Amino acid sequence: MPADWLVLLSAAALAFAVLCYIVLDGTDLGVGMLFACNPRPEHRHVMAFSILPIWDGNETWLVLGGGGLLALFPLAYGLLLPALYLPFVLMFLALVVRAVALEYRDRAETPGRQRLFDGALFAGSLLASLAQGSVLGTLVQGVPQLNGHYLGRGWEWFSPFALYCGMALAVGYLWLGACWLYWRSEGELHRRSRRQALWFGGATLLLLAGVLAWTLLQDLRYVQRLAKPEIAGSLATLALLLAALFLLSFRARHHYLPLFVALGMFLLTYVALILALYPLIVPPHLTLTAAASPPASQGFMLAGFAVLVPFTLAYSTYGFWIFRGKIRSRR
Numbered sequence: 001m002p003a004d005w006l007v008l009l010s011a012a013a014l015a016f017a018v019l020c021y022i023v024l025d026g027t028d029l030g031v032g033m034l035f036a037c038n039p040r041p042e043h044r045h046v047m048a049f050s051i052l053p054i055w056d057g058n059e060t061w062l063v064l065g066g067g068g069l070l071a072l073f074p075l076a077y078g079l080l081l082p083a084l085y086l087p088f089v090l091m092f093l094a095l096v097v098r099a100v101a102l103e104y105r106d107r108a109e110t111p112g113r114q115r116l117f118d119g120a121l122f123a124g125s126l127l128a129s130l131a132q133g134s135v136l137g138t139l140v141q142g143v144p145q146l147n148g149h150y151l152g153r154g155w156e157w158f159s160p161f162a163l164y165c166g167m168a169l170a171v172g173y174l175w176l177g178a179c180w181l182y183w184r185s186e187g188e189l190h191r192r193s194r195r196q197a198l199w200f201g202g203a204t205l206l207l208l209a210g211v212l213a214w215t216l217l218q219d220l221r222y223v224q225r226l227a228k229p230e231i232a233g234s235l236a237t238l239a240l241l242l243a244a245l246f247l248l249s250f251r252a253r254h255h256y257l258p259l260f261v262a263l264g265m266f267l268l269t270y271v272a273l274i275l276a277l278y279p280l281i282v283p284p285h286l287t288l289t290a291a292a293s294p295p296a297s298q299g300f301m302l303a304g305f306a307v308l309v310p311f312t313l314a315y316s317t318y319g320f321w322i323f324r325g326k327i328r329s330r331r
Contacts, residue, residue, distance in 0.1 A: 003290070005212055006292075006295050006297070006299060006302070007289055009302055010068075010072040010073070010122070010292065010298045010301070010302060011072075011073075011288050011330075013119065013302060013305045014069060014073070015274060015310070017309075018061070018065045019059050019062035019267070019270055020310070021058065021059075022083050022132075022266065023176070023263050023266055023267075024057070024058040024316070025059060025062065026050075026056045026129075026169075026172070026173045026176050028051045028058060028125075028177075029125045029128055029129050029177070029238045030125075030172075030173035030175065030177020030178065030180070031050065031125075031168045031180060031181065032093075032102070032122060032124065032126075032177070033050050033122060033125045033129065033170065033173065033177065034047065034177045034181065035047065035119075035121055035122045035125075036122050037092050038192065041111070041114075042329040043188070043189045043329070044118060046185050046329055047183075047185075047189075048102060048105060048106065048201045049182060049327055050181065050184040050327050050330075051102070051180075052102060052103075052322040053319060054319045054320060055102065056099070057194070057312075057315065057316050057319055059311050060316075061312070063188065064305075064308065064309070064312070067293060068301065068305070069231055071293060071297060071301045072145035072293055072297075073281055073288070073291040073292055073323075074300055075148050075286065075290065075291040076282045076286060077309055078148070079145055079286060080097075080139070080143065082150045082154060083143045083144075083152055083154060083157070084135050084157055086154065086157070086237070087131040087134050087138075088135070090127055090128075091127070091128050091131035091132060093103040094123075094124040094125070094126075094127035094128035094131065097120050097124035098120075098121055098124030098125050101121035101124060103122055105115055105121065116175065116239075129166070129169055129170040129173050130166040130167070130169075131166070132166070132169055133166030133167065133169030133170060134157045134162045134165065136169065136246055136273075137151045137157070137161050137162030137163070137165030137166065138156050138157045138159070138162045140218060140273070140277070140279075140283070141156070141159060141161050141283070142218070142219065142283035142284040143283070144281075145284075148286065148290070161218065164207075164211065164214065165211060168204070168206065168210070168211050171207055172200075172204045172207075172266065174196075174204075175200040175201050175203075175204045176201045176259065176262055176266070177199065177234025178193050178200050179193075179201075179258045179262045180259055181193035181196075182194050182197055182258055183255045183256045183259050184325075184326060185326065185327060185329050186326050186328065189329070192253075194250060197258055197262075198250075200245075201246055201262065204265075205239075205265075205328050208269060212239045212272070218283075219283060219284060222276045223277055225275055225278075226272065226275060227285050231275060235268065236270075239268060241265050245261045246258060246261040249261050252256055267306075274327040279316065
């Protein structure tokens with residue numbers, strides 16, 4: 001296979017793993033953050049049990065994404081890691097705290113201890129979401145570099161733009177979490193989740209508009225790529241169509257539709273990000289071709305992806321199928 005095709009396939013495999021993590025674990029993180037908005041114990045019981053059987057499988061995509069970046073594009077990994085040490089460490093610690101709180105909250109011996117675990121679940125989910133958004137913002141704004149060497153001080157992730165992206169992603173995860181609970185719950189929590197989904201959906205769209213406007217100010221090349229009539233027109237049309245479908249989806253009898261439409265908006269945003277960055281992998285200079293590992297290494301990793309990705313999709317789908325349906329409150 002030509003080397004250029006190997007690079008594109010490697011980038012597509014990596015992008016797919018990251019997208020799967022965002023839409024799957026992002027929903028779990030949103031449910032965790034919604035613990036602050038749903039104080040009733042019976043509601044929190046439903047929320048926790050809605051993600052308890054499947055959250056750990058979603059973490060597989062994070063491992064595939066991180067390992068894939070190291071093996072497929074080692075130069076990009078070497079640039080990003082020193083720039084993002086602290087947000088990565090905070091994200092991993094937050095994910096550990098969230099996992100412990102989620103597994104142990106229902107085994108708490110007293111209501112006070114259960115509230116402590118609930119608070120840890122909320123804090124871990126919030127911190128992980130903010131860290132992931134900050135990492136994304138740092139990537140878009142660019143990493144100081146020269147000939148493949150990092151020249152920054154490790155605080156680029158703390159810029160106003162990166163922090164704003166962190167806030168936008170956290171609100172987007174709240175939107176996904178509310179749509180998930182609308183699908184999986186019933187009664188008062190179901191109605192409450194509908195209101196939260198509408199509110200967080202509107203807030204997410206406003207924040208995304210701000211992210212888009214601010215992104216275009218980061219680099220003139222982003223404007224040149226996204227401002228093409230066929231790209232800008234298609235993105236705007238699809239965004240308006242998805243927004244209208246989201247409002248209409250609450251009238252349907254299938255309660256999963258709002259979540260699927262929200263995931264469609266995330267996918268559209270992800271595509272817009274790729275269109276803005278391509279062919280860069282770490283702005284402002286490092287391209288996919290320059291960062292790629294040797295063709296033999298890429299071929300070996302792509303063969304591994306060809307086995308792991310279908311297997312991971314299969315067991316994740318099976319888990320969602322087994323634990324489908326509404327979850328009732330504990331009396």
